[in-house]
Amino acid sequence: MASFQKRGKTWQYCVSAKPKPIRKGGFKTKKEAQVAAAEVEERLRKYNNPRTTKILFDEYFESWIDVYKNDIGDITLNSYRTTLQTIKVNFPGRYLHEINKREYQQFLNDFGSDHAKQTVRKINTHIRACIQEAIEEGIIHIDFTRKARLTGKIESKRPEEKHLNYSESHILLNELYNRKERSIGYYLLILALTSGMRYAELVGLTQKDFNFELNEITINKTWDYKTGKGFMSTKNDPSNRVIKIDIETMKLFKEFFNEITPNSYDLIFVSPTNPNKVLTNEFVNKILKKTLKDLKIEPVTIHGLRHTHASILLYKKISIYYVSERLGHASIDTTLRYYAHVVKELREEDTKNTLDLFQKMLLLESATSEKFVQNKMK
Structure with missing residues (x-):
């Protein structure tokens, strides 16, 4: 049985289903929502029939x-x-x-x-x-x-494999921080690298999402930067999250907020000349490409900075559970699948460390036993 609710100027339906209800909004009239809900219910009846x-x-x-x-x-x-x-x-x-x-x-x-x-x-x-x-x-x-x-x-690299290593990201981050004249695009690059956020999440940020007392950013929406429809929901429920950001980056943005052009949406990465209101993906990628070229680093895209963020955390032995939560992945399986190449390298290192650990324990045990025998003989 479907239920219907008016949200602002549009209607939304909710159809009971397992494992969770099916909701969809944006319908101009209740009738349109009812027709759409009836189609979903018919599909559910058809595919839930074991005889079909x-x-x-x-x-x-x-x-x-x-x-x-x-x-x-x-x-x-x-x-x-x-x-x-x-x-x-x-x-x-x-x-x-x-x-x-x-x-x-x-x-x-x-x-x-x-x-x-x-x-x-x-x-x-x-x-x-x-x-x-x-x-x-x-x-x-x-x-x-x-x-x-x-x-x-x-035979191209998978997107998640196109990332900077620790040394390259360190060079890039310092370059972005130390620029005397820093345009709005450079601020976005800094936050992309230090937060691991998706592009739609970055351009959907408002000043209210920043908590400078706790050094936290709340991620609970995105901005449709391709068609300019406005604020949208995040990719999935786990994508609604609060993440900690380093003190230096938060200080930088606290100062940057004084330079932001006021706008009705309270957006941070606003672009008055763009009909979609925010910086385009192409514009930011152009800045990133030029910066990396000047640093003699093989270019990656803005999305590659998200993969760089995750890869660095994993290389530095940050828990994969924390990385998964920080990135807003639907499950840890997603993280394991996307970063299998990193996990494989870490597993090889862990194998070596495990063997070394027990080898040292056995050598220590042997030395201890020998010393014990010598003391007994005395």
């Missing part, structure tokens, strides 16, 4: 998005919608139970012939998560995505 076996792949994937991805941001949601279109093009009229591993692998091979491996990986990740749910619901019994081999036309 003939379910179209694209229809199930669309339903899965509505049920399990209803609380993600628009940018991420569009990524899932792109995968849905790919499924519609490549599996038209195909039922879930009819698809086998060979057919799915052929799809990945064909798709990868003219797409980057990174894109193939993302498509497979989306589909695999959906198929796992279909198996748990008893709709199908075989995971046709299991052990799928990922192919791709371009």
